[in-house]
Amino acid sequence: MLKRTFVLGLVLLASTPGIAFSAGISAGFAALGSLAYTSFDALRCKIFVCCNDVWIPSNIEGLSRELAEKLHGQHLVQRTVIGHVKGHMRTSNPPKALVLSFHGLTGVGKNFVSRIIAENIYKGGLRSPFVHLISATKEFPHEGMVEFYKAQLKSWIEGNMTRCGRSMFIFDEVDKLPPLLLDVIKPYMDYYDELGGVNYRRGIFLFLSNSGGSAIAQTVLDHWQSGKKRVSLELSEVEGKVTRAAVNSDSHQGLWHSQLISNHLITAFIPFLPLEKSHVKKCITDALIDRKYFKKRHTIPSEVIDSVLKELTFTPTTEQIFSSTGCKRVSEKVDYVMMDREVVGKESWNMPGGRKDEM
Numbered sequence: 001m002l003k004r005t006f007v008l009g010l011v012l013l014a015s016t017p018g019i020a021f022s023a024g025i026s027a028g029f030a031a032l033g034s035l036a037y038t039s040f041d042a043l044r045c046k047i048f049v050c051c052n053d054v055w056i057p058s059n060i061e062g063l064s065r066e067l068a069e070k071l072h073g074q075h076l077v078q079r080t081v082i083g084h085v086k087g088h089m090r091t092s093n094p095p096k097a098l099v100l101s102f103h104g105l106t107g108v109g110k111n112f113v114s115r116i117i118a119e120n121i122y123k124g125g126l127r128s129p130f131v132h133l134i135s136a137t138k139e140f141p142h143e144g145m146v147e148f149y150k151a152q153l154k155s156w157i158e159g160n161m162t163r164c165g166r167s168m169f170i171f172d173e174v175d176k177l178p179p180l181l182l183d184v185i186k187p188y189m190d191y192y193d194e195l196g197g198v199n200y201r202r203g204i205f206l207f208l209s210n211s212g213g214s215a216i217a218q219t220v221l222d223h224w225q226s227g228k229k230r231v232s233l234e235l236s237e238v239e240g241k242v243t244r245a246a247v248n249s250d251s252h253q254g255l256w257h258s259q260l261i262s263n264h265l266i267t268a269f270i271p272f273l274p275l276e277k278s279h280v281k282k283c284i285t286d287a288l289i290d291r292k293y294f295k296k297r298h299t300i301p302s303e304v305i306d307s308v309l310k311e312l313t314f315t316p317t318t319e320q321i322f323s324s325t326g327c328k329r330v331s332e333k334v335d336y337v338m339m340d341r342e343v344v345g346k347e348s349w350n351m352p353g354g355r356k357d358e359m
């Protein structure tokens with residue numbers, strides 16, 4: 001649009017009475033204008049955020065690598081997320097918007113994965129102007145205001161998608177959204193070519209919720225009790241249970257009876273499995289490094305990891321397999337254990353601010 005105005009301006013200038021140019025020269029002006037605009041636009045988009053490949057680099061390799069390195073215990077998530085995001089980004093005209101519904105108990109990585117997707121697809125990650133995180137309890141707290149929220153949500157999505165068709169919307173705590181609010185965004189996820197002159201098919205929508213989390217945990221427990229390896233659990237063994245739990249959720253909120261499900265507009269239901277001790281240990285190691293208590297993984301004494309592990313609770317009461325809060329409270333427990341050690345003075349570990357030798 002901007003480009004057309006710019007070029008048209010130059011052509012008009014060339015054909016203004018008193019400025020006599022031949023048709024050839026007018027065409028030259030148009031070509032020159034187009035070139036000047038392209039250079040100007042390239043420069044502008046180097047400095048300011050634009051809805052283009054520079055600001056939306058869609059780094060699928062980076063996404064695969066980070067999920068493989070940083071995400072623990074979620075083999076189903078890893079495979080499905082990469083497959084769907086890759087499939088969606090590889091064409092400039094996908095058949096519909098990508099809609100992924102993340103399900104799982106607390107602290108198993110739903111926000112963590114959303115952040116990794118945002119960071120690898122968009123420059124600036126969650127801070128990119130094309131990435132929008134909406135928390136149900138923060139943005140839509142009152143059930144009585146659904147009609148108002150619907151209008152608000154609709155115009156907000158339309159505004160953002162008009163600005164950039166490659167926008168990503170992350171709806172957090174979907175299970176706490178007022179009932180049927182999400183149905184208002186149904187048209188934007190459908191197979192329409194355009195709505196009101198805007199193409200919504202390149203958008204990405206992520207729904208995060210705890211619904212289905214207990215059903216997933218029960219399936220993993222059954223799988224474990226039958227002596228099978230966790231990684232042998234197939235998506236097909238969990239997917240149906242998650243969908244049913246979401247659609248029939250007791251809270252009657254979020255995706256409950258939603259047209260998004262009945263009209264098959266959700267690309268995939270992605271189950272996040274409850275985390276076991278071995279995964280939590282990896283999260284503890286990550287936190288000890290991130291928070292600079294240690295420089296190298298192999299130098300972390302196992303008793304430090306065990307001390308943090310002891311601060312967390314595991315379920316079911318008899319088997320004690322799954323962390324009740326996944327990896328969510330790991331960072332604060334790491335700080336607590338390390339500070340406690342410092343106070344007690346049991347060891348001379350490398351505390352932030354540095355006290356001890358290189359590790």
Ligand SMILES: Nc1ncnc2c1ncn2[C@@H]1O[C@H](COP(=O)(O)OP(=O)(O)OP(=O)(O)O)[C@@H](O)[C@H]1O
Pocket residue numbers: 070071072073074104105106107108109110111112113209210275283326327328329
């Ligand atoms: N599977 C995982 N692998 C590695 N780290 C994880 C994993 N799950 C959680 N974490 C760590 O725990 C933190 C909290 O997890 P996250 O916020 O993603 O949980 P959630 O699934 O969104 O939980 P909730 O339902 O309570 O919102 C993350 O920032 C990350 O550091």
Ligand SMILES: [Mg+2]
Pocket residue numbers: 110111172208
């Ligand atoms: Mg979360």
